[in-house]
Amino acid sequence: MPITTPLAGLFGKSPIRPIQEHMKVSHEAAALLNDFFKAVKAEDWKEAAKIQRNIGKFENKADELKKEIRLNLPKSLFMPVPRGDLLELLSVQDNIANRSKDIAGIMLGRKMTIPKEMEKQMLEFVKTAVATSAQAVKAIEELDELLETGFSGREVRIVQKLIEKLDQLEHRNDELQIAIRSNLFKIEKDLPPVDVIFLYRIIEWVGDLADRAQKVGSRLQMLLAR
Numbered sequence: 001m002p003i004t005t006p007l008a009g010l011f012g013k014s015p016i017r018p019i020q021e022h023m024k025v026s027h028e029a030a031a032l033l034n035d036f037f038k039a040v041k042a043e044d045w046k047e048a049a050k051i052q053r054n055i056g057k058f059e060n061k062a063d064e065l066k067k068e069i070r071l072n073l074p075k076s077l078f079m080p081v082p083r084g085d086l087l088e089l090l091s092v093q094d095n096i097a098n099r100s101k102d103i104a105g106i107m108l109g110r111k112m113t114i115p116k117e118m119e120k121q122m123l124e125f126v127k128t129a130v131a132t133s134a135q136a137v138k139a140i141e142e143l144d145e146l147l148e149t150g151f152s153g154r155e156v157r158i159v160q161k162l163i164e165k166l167d168q169l170e171h172r173n174d175e176l177q178i179a180i181r182s183n184l185f186k187i188e189k190d191l192p193p194v195d196v197i198f199l200y201r202i203i204e205w206v207g208d209l210a211d212r213a214q215k216v217g218s219r220l221q222m223l224l225a226r
Helices: 010-013 016-029 033-041 045-072 084-111 116-140 141-150 154-190 193-225
Strands: none
Touching: 010 016, 010 193, 016 033, 016 045, 016 084, 016 116, 016 141, 016 193, 033 045, 033 084, 033 116, 045 084, 045 154, 084 193, 116 193, 141 154, 141 193
């Protein structure tokens, strides 16, 4: 009896749809960070733990999808997009889920609190990083349409606008990162040194989450340029 995978039907129709599904799952992990940081702000560690477990579930699902895609992605010379390019795109997407898991894991493990002076700023910072990931989903959702139009015409312009918006969100996230680092610098002398070290790390990782989402757009641009 032949062995089938959950993605078999998708691959039968398009090599792109599993890539799109993987991006959606990776973003689901990132999207939960908004509620996770709200729970941290409230020091509701029970709720934070629940959300962290769900982030882990989405990250695990993204890993499973990644493995299946790598095993099942056609090696045909007639692929509409080079196989290597799709695998590179897959790796970039997977990094979004991985970094989301990293952020929630270390914050919950250390029961990290956010200084009152930074709470509002931090929530906006995280919200912008998640919005950048959401915009990457929108861009990837157009990939099958791009293939159907042969990477030309109106669809290319639509994707270029989506990528421009993605770049704008990532740039805004960079600005927020600079501001929040500056704010932390002003108050760090009043905080335990170890807490300061880990706060800087979380700030770096939230910024990195937005960077990874923006790289999805960069990979799409490379496909457009071929």
